[in-house]
Amino acid sequence: MQLIITDAWLARTRAVHLSGTKLVLAAVAASMVMMLLAAAMYHWVFLKGARERWPVVGTLVRFVVQDEFEQRDRFMRENLDAMARRLGDMQAKMLQLEALGERVSGLAGVNPNDIKVNPARGGMLVEGRSLTMEELQATLNDLEQMTGERTDLLTVMESRLFDQRVKKMMLPTQHPLSTGGAGSNFGWRIDPFTGRSALHTGLDFQADTGTPILAAAGGVVVASEHHFAYGNMVEIDHGNDLITRYAHASKLLVKKGDLVKRGQQVAQVGNTGRSTGPHLHFEVLVQGVPQDPQKFLAAARSQPLQAAMAAPAGPRPR
Template identity: 75%
Template structure:
């Protein structure tokens, strides 16, 4: 009995299939309508699937375009800190080669490609962010090194080192540089920092000390007039005082010292380094 039922079901299925195919080929109205309905429904599903995927990819492309704009801005900041020309960073490199035909990408392959590109963009953004942070830190540190001449007029008198003291006539260590200049000539900060001392000293006269961080301090002595006070934040090249002859001095000049952890250093080494940096910067600018 079970075998007979199965045989009847298979026969009915085959008959239905044959009738359906015959009706589809010969254009029977009922069958044609059913075929169009099935085909239309399938096409609508495919169309809906494509629209949804295209919308998703459009959003992804929009996100990537926004990231690329951010990367370009970040690249310009990094190149500026590194002293590079941003136009060279943005330039599109030349490309070429023989055309090799390939097959179209499937939807899944296109999604995978976009995902890989998105991950690569994020990675490069992270790298550029770290580079920007480090370059900015280096720039700040360089800006705190006293490399600018504190007096732009006059000439160098006594250098750093041992000399004959003008008052005692004996050998003594001269702990700075003496810049000979007229009374009232402007004195500027050799670097940015905070004024930690502004006082009248028995030997240094009207004296200013600026803390540049990391144990680095510059001292400006024998000034006639002071333009800053303790606690002021000063910038490189800012006028802080005027040349004078106060304190233990034989004539108008600036006594300039550089101290590292309280130990006097030769200021000329710092000023020479500043001249070298300025020359290198000018050469880079000329090449652009």
């Protein structure tokens, strides 16, 4: 394309040659300039009309702003309702956990009133109305307090249950032999060596030589030695003045000071000391006084064990 520009005053003529590329660039530049001018004009008119409250512009501004606020409010309300439902579920689970904790506290011997969880102030969140942010925040604070108090109670119950388990593991209720028949019981009998009536201070189990002898409960070995009457003997202290004795062994597998677990092998059945044949002589002593081991071995509840430990004192073995 060729443009001829003529100046009447100067009597001059100038020719301008425009190629296709230049025409496209010129059109694009002109379009951009027009768009910028239109945007600037629209912005200026819109702001001026909004500030000076022109009727048409003011109505348009209020419509746009109201629609934006409604969308934002709807979005926030949907999120608040979703949070309320989730908090309601959490609160319901916390109440179930509280009921479970009260039942378990009875097993642990803990009075739940000592560490009482206060109910949430807002009640259940599944209601027929929408909740405000302040109500949700209050419920969150209540749940946080409830969680802390429930954690304290569960910690106390865990400690109590652990103590009970430890005490149970320290009571001699484990059978000292995995195999073997019962022999002489605890009580008065005719002594096989003297032929006179004498107190048999333990419980005999007939078994072959070498049969493993197991600890009836966990504890500390206080004696592992040869005794003129008991032969090769092991004594285990279980705490609370409770001791078990395993006599007539052929071989001792622990030494004084060893820490043993319930069911651990401590010796092997033998025929040493005052014995008429291979067997295990098993004793339970409370405060040094022999008790009937059968009461401990047959006990499944703490009440019979307490009765066994509170049994009348008998004569000490000789």
